[in-house]
Amino acid sequence: MDALSDTLRVVRMTGAIFINARFSAPWCYESPPAERAAPYLEPGAERVVIFHLITEGECVIERDGDPPLLLAAGDAVLFPQGHGHRMASAPGVMPPAPRRLADLLAIRPRTIVYGGGGAQTRVICGYFACDARFAQMLLTGLGPVLRVHLRGSNAGAWLETSVRYALAEARSPRPGGAGVLAKIAEVLFIEMLRLYISEQSGGRTGWLAGLGDRIVGSALNALHAKPAHPWTLEELARAAGTSRSVLAERFQQLVGAAPMQYLTQWRMTMAASLLAQGNAPLARIAEDVGYQTDTAFRREYGVPPAAWRRQQAERLPVA
Numbered sequence: 234m235d236a237l238s239d240t241l242r243v244v245r246m247t248g249a250i251f252i253n254a255r256f257s258a259p260w261c262y263e264s265p266p267a268e269r270a271a272p273y274l275e276p277g278a279e280r281v282v283i284f285h286l287i288t289e290g291e292c293v294i295e296r297d298g299d300p301p302l303l304l305a306a307g308d309a310v311l312f313p314q315g316h317g318h319r320m321a322s323a324p325g326v327m328p329p330a331p332r333r334l335a336d337l338l339a340i341r342p343r344t345i346v347y348g349g350g351g352a353q354t355r356v357i358c359g360y361f362a363c364d365a366r367f368a369q370m371l372l373t374g375l376g377p378v379l380r381v382h383l384r385g386s387n388a389g390a391w392l393e394t395s396v397r398y399a400l401a402e403a404r405s406p407r408p409g410g411a412g413v414l415a416k417i418a419e420v421l422f423i424e425m426l427r428l429y430i431s432e433q434s435g436g437r438t439g440w441l442a443g444l445g446d447r448i449v450g451s452a453l454n455a456l457h458a459k460p461a462h463p464w465t466l467e468e469l470a471r472a473a474g475t476s477r478s479v480l481a482e483r484f485q486q487l488v489g490a491a492p493m494q495y496l497t498q499w500r501m502t503m504a505a506s507l508l509a510q511g512n513a514p515l516a517r518i519a520e521d522v523g524y525q526t527d528t529a530f531r532r533e534y535g536v537p538p539a540a541w542r543r544q545q546a547e548r549l550p551v552a
Contacts, residue, residue, distance in 0.1 A: 236444055236457040237430070241423065243506045244367040247275060248418035251341045252358035253400050256292075258322035258351030263331065264358070267315030271362075273338045278362035282372070284311040284422060285320065286383065288393055290354030295319040296377065307384030307393075309425050313375040320356065322348070342403055342414065357396055359418040366502065371426075373489060374439020381428040388424050396421065443487040448475050452484060456496050460503060461523030464496060500524050501533040508538055509545040 234242070251274060254262065264270075264283060271281040286309045293301040296316055301324045304310060312318065319328060329347070337343060363371075383389035399417040402410040430445040443449040451473040456464065469492055470480045484492045503522040507513060513521075515538050524530065527537045534541050 234458065236450075236453040237423075237426065239457040240367075240371070243503055244363055245506065245509070246361060246363045246367075246419065247278075247415065248359060248361045248422055249274070249341065249415050250357055250359040250396070250400065250403075250418045251338060251343065252345060252356070253342045254345040254347070254356045254358065256290075256322065256345075256354045256356065257348030258354075259326050260348035260354070261319055261321035261326040261328040262345075262347075262356070263319050263328040264317060265334065266317040267312065267360075269317075270334060270338075270360075273334050274360050275362040279365040280315075280363055280368040282311060282313060282315065282361045282363075282368065282422075284309060284359055284361070284425065286357040286359070286393075286396065286421065288355045288357060288396070290352060292320050292322060292354050292356070293324055294378065295321060295324060299377070302378060302380065304380070307382055307389060309381055309383050309421070311375075311379040311422075311425055312377065313372040313379055314377055316377050318378075322352070322354065342400060357400075359421065361419070361422045370440050370498075370502075372439070374437060374442055374487075379425070379429060381425050381432070383424065383428070386424065386428055392417075392421055392424060438487050438489070440488055443484070446483065446487055448473050448480060449484050449487050452480060452492060453488075453495075456492070456499065460496070460500055461521060463523075464493070466492060497524070497529055498533065501530050504530060504538060505534065505541065508542040515539060 256262065267281045267283050270283065271278055274281055287304050287306050289306050291303065291305045293303055294310060295301050296318045302310075321328075383392060395417050399410075399414040403414045404410070426441060430441050432445070437445075444453055452469050455469060455472040466477050466481060470477045473480055481491060484490075484495070488495055490498065500522045501524070504518050504524065507518045507521070518538070519525070530538050530541070536544070
């Protein structure tokens with residue numbers, strides 16, 4: 234299993250589409266910072282990342298202090314750092330009087346039809362929720378806005394068709410519509426990440442940039458394939474087809490940690506996931522993920538594994 238698939242398997246994530254909008258020029262929609270929207274979108278989530286998909290027409294994205302970003306049909310944008318922003322038919326169009334988020338998001342997905350009757354733009358708004366540690370690993374190195382063109386990928390047409398189908402199912406009386414919509418939102422988010430990884434662009438850093446690098450990506454895939462293996466830098470360099478010095482330098486440059494440090498952190502992430510999701514004995518979990526003592530876990534999470542498991546159990550809602 235590759236590193237991205239393995240990471241998405243281990244880390245608890247949820248996704249949803251919360252707005253299906255049809256705008257007509259002139260129009261402007263203001264999206265609040267993710268930290269303000271999070272309690273209404275995914276109560277209890279440590280981190281929420283908002284994204285938009287343009288399915289018809291075009292628009293601009295505006296953030297205070299940045300030049301407008303033009304988007305066309307097939308473009309998808311993600312806001313890794315949770316910044317508030319405006320989407321509009323043209324630069325400088327002012328948004329209408331804001332609605333209370335609790336009212337706007339009381340029904341999801343909310344259908345919005347708004348504007349002055351001119352050229353049409355259709356926008357799908359969704360989000361991805363995860364724990365803060367995973368978000369830090371996944372999104373480090375990304376700028377305030379990540380844009381990809383879905384229609385340039387093999388999955389683009391299928392995804393747009395699937396989104397339309399899922400939105401229709403969410404409004405139908407058939408059971409399971411919300412579940413279909415949630416899964417499509419997650420697939421859409423993952424495809425955005427895959428497209429970003431495949432785009433080779435100089436100067437990028439972060440975990441996703443590391444996956445797109447031939448040397449570092451090979452090392453990450455090897456570590457994720459065998460996390461409990463007693464890796465050495467020399468063995469990992471052989472798996473990546475390079476020297477120890479080149480691997481160490483490039484891994485640090487892109488991922489922001491030494492290879493063995495990253496391995497330790499990933500083992501702790503796996504352990505935390507297993508502790509939170511089941512009742513497997515602590516010794517079994519330690520053996521499965523490859524750590525020898527509780528010291529590393531305590532260093533990452535502040536408490537021993539047993540105490541952390543109790544804390545997670547106490548956070549679960551009572552039925």
